[in-house]
Amino acid sequence: SQTIHQWPATLVQPVGSPLSLECTVEGTSNPNLYWYRQAAGRGLQLLFYSVGIGQISSEVPQNLSASRPQDRQFILSSKKLLLSDSGFYLCAWSVRGTQPQHFGDGTRLSIL
């Protein structure tokens, strides 16, 4: 069966520090991969999606970037975190051509 892993589960970082969140999927090949952010009291916001290795599409301009070095690995990064980057970050995957169906358990990011 397919599983999706995100880590870390929680992270506290100072303003201006770098960020690297990792997401891996097991049990499937060539998935579409997604990064979402969920702010308190607001709906999920799609940040990035990827349909293949090295292929990244950005939905909103921001301080973050994403990379997909391997088929089932998706990384969310930042060189310098801002206070506004605080939130709950979710990784998701889907079979090609369909919507995100499966979410990871998220990373709670707090910026101090």
Place this chain on the structure above:
Amino acid sequence: KNQVEQSPQSLIILEGKNCTLQCNYTVSPFSNLRWYKQDTGRGPVSLTIMTFSENTKSNGRYTATLDADTKQSSLHITASQLSDSASYICVVSTDRGSTLGRLYFGRGTQLTVWP
């Protein structure tokens, strides 16, 4: 403007009671509608998905309905349990076979079930 509105924003019910959550959308063109359950601190889990031609879809004690004419959906929970306490999110897609569907998320209804 494509939007998904959910009501109520929060709901408290007693264990064993039924409840109904609402989702109204203005997303067009419509492809499908999905309800997710999100436990606190966890990722959303898909409960049901309905396309334009489907009126009702059940998953255990969860029953979703869709009226594509009025652009409304509801999620009915029967005989609620403490474990039903979570946020329920309505998501509408404009995907029409493209590689990536355009998704519109509601802000969710926070359900609390009391013993």
